[in-house]
Amino acid sequence: MREYKIKRGLSADLERIKGILAREFPVEVKEDGEFLVLSYGALEELKVGIRDGKLVVESKPNAKATDDVILDTNKRFRRFLDEATGYTTKERKRMMSSDHSM
Secondary structure, three states: OEEEEOOOOOOOOHHHHHHHHHHHOOOOOEEEOOEEEEEEOOEEEEEEEEEOOEEEEEEEEOOOOOHHHHHHHHHHHHHHHHHHHOOOHHHHHHHHHHHHOO
16 A cells, blocks of 8 residues: 655545545546545556545556556556645656655
8 A cells, every 4th residue: 555645735534535536547436445446547556545634556467458458557646646635647757766766
C-alpha cells in the first residue's frame, strides 16, 4: 500500500476522491468500508482510501492487459493522483525519494 501526501488546502475527503475516480475511470466505484474500490483496464483492483490525512492506494495489476490498455490505465491513474493529491508526478516522485533518504 502506498501513501501520498495531500496538498494543503485540498480536502482529504473520500467523497472528493470518489468524484475524481469516477471522472478518470468510467466504471462503477464501490465503497468497501473505508476504501473505494474499482476494476479498470490494467488494474484488476484499485483500492483508495484516506488515512491520517494521506491518500492510501493499493493496486493489483491485470496480467492479461495489452500494452495499449496499460498505457491508457497508467495515464488515467497519473491524472487521478495529480488531482487527488494536488501534486504533479514529478513533485510526488521528489517527495517519495526525499522520504526514503532519511
